[in-house]
Amino acid sequence: MKRLLTAALTPLFTALLALCLSQAAQAGVKIEHWTTSGGARVQFVESKVLPMLDVQVDFGAGSMFDPDGKAGLAALTRAVLDLGAGARDESQIAEQLADLGATLGGGADTDRASVALRTLSDKAKRDIALSILRDVLHQPRFDAAIFEREKARTIAALKDALTRPDAIAGKAFWAALYPAHPYGKQATPESVAALSRDDLAAFYRAHYTVGNASITLVGDLSRRDAEQIAERIAQGLPTGRPPELPVMPQALTGQDVRIAHPASQAHVYLGMPAIERGHPDFFPLIVGNYTLGGGGFVSRLMKEVRDKRGYAYSVYSYFAPLKQPGPFQIGLQTQRKQAGDALKLARDILLDFVQNGPTEEELAAAQANLTGSFPLRLDSNKKLLDNVAAIAFYGLPFDYLDQYQDKIRAVTVDDVKAAFSRHIRADSLITVTVAGE
Incomplete structure (x- = not known):
């Protein structure tokens, strides 16, 4: 699908596209925003330049919310989240997305975890892609075999990082900057090895909630369709509110x-x-x-x-x-x-x-x-x-x-x-x- 779209873009169209995007940037971006019936925040930017829709759902579910003694839980939860959901297993999700020319992405960082979907805006293809996104957000399987596989991969990556001076320096730097704050927590092979599938499911229920969700839509979509899509994404998420932020310690001594x-x-x-x-x-x-x-x-x-x-x-x-x-x-x-x-x-x-x-x-x-x-x-x-x-x-x-x-x-x-x-x-x-x- 990407090759077909690229081949169809003539030099003239490419130039016009760049001009339109540049003018849009200079003219400002109209961000419409509202809240779903369940309390999820929604942002929408209509863009008719390409027949595409991008959706991203963010949660306050980054590593700063790892429970004590469970460093690495946020990252592992996000890693397994979209590897099987609802009636679809890992392979079925990947195959259906490929057939649609859609992609599912996202990740977890210090503050947030995100799930992002890119799809054609054609309603028939869009609806199937969105159904996959909803299943990932509403019904993650956390299959035991996949959980063990991803945990093993994470442990291997952490062990490798312990041999590299750049990774060692980065971990030491954050630990020294935030000695009494979750930003300084560091996942270790030992902390990840101690995690269970039940830990992932509990973290999901606590943090991937409707009150902790921010839904952003950009692309070839009407406001009415955007409202309906956002509502369907929000409905079915676990109930809950944003987690409280930890207290930031006072100034450090060098x-x-x-x-x-x-x-x-x-x-x-x-x-x-x-x-x-x-x-x-x-x-x-x-x-x-x-x-x-x-x-x-x-x-x-x-x-x-x-x-x-x-x-x-x-x-x-x-x-x-x-x-x-x-x-x-x-x-x-x-x-x-x-x-x-x-x-x-x-x-x-x-x-x-x-x-x-x-x-x-x-x-x-x-x-x-x-x-x-x-x-x-x-x-x-x-x-x-x-x-x-x-x-x-x-x-x-x-x-x-x-x-x-x-x-x-x-x-x-x-x-x-x-x-x-x-x-x-x-x-x-x-x-x-x-x-x-």
């Missing part, structure tokens, strides 16, 4: 974590918890971070650490806002003997930036890049779905996409300095070095 490893390259991370999604300092921070380490070869970290000293092939920084304050992180990979020097340089560049911020020229370049590339974030139904689903799940304003570019342009040098000073503190920085000398 620490330096060093882990021995025989690798020839050291992996170095530097950072601390910063902001949650929707924080008013988000725009000054991402504009400033473009200059610091988010702008690739034009960033200060890249110029100083790579170009001038040759300490690393790549060095970066980013903010990752989550439901609760997510991390700010600088990362680099360097030769073992240079790890200490590279870390000191990255820290010095960061603290200088916190104090002085970007120049006016750097600010203007960051704003031009971030606003100029913004339409590319909305140039397909899938990208639009991802953005609208995130807006809804994290409770952002529904005009967020309309206001994005203006918010970027409004940032000043003083805004960047003030925001970085509020959220990056020298005495709270965590450093993790794996395979350094």
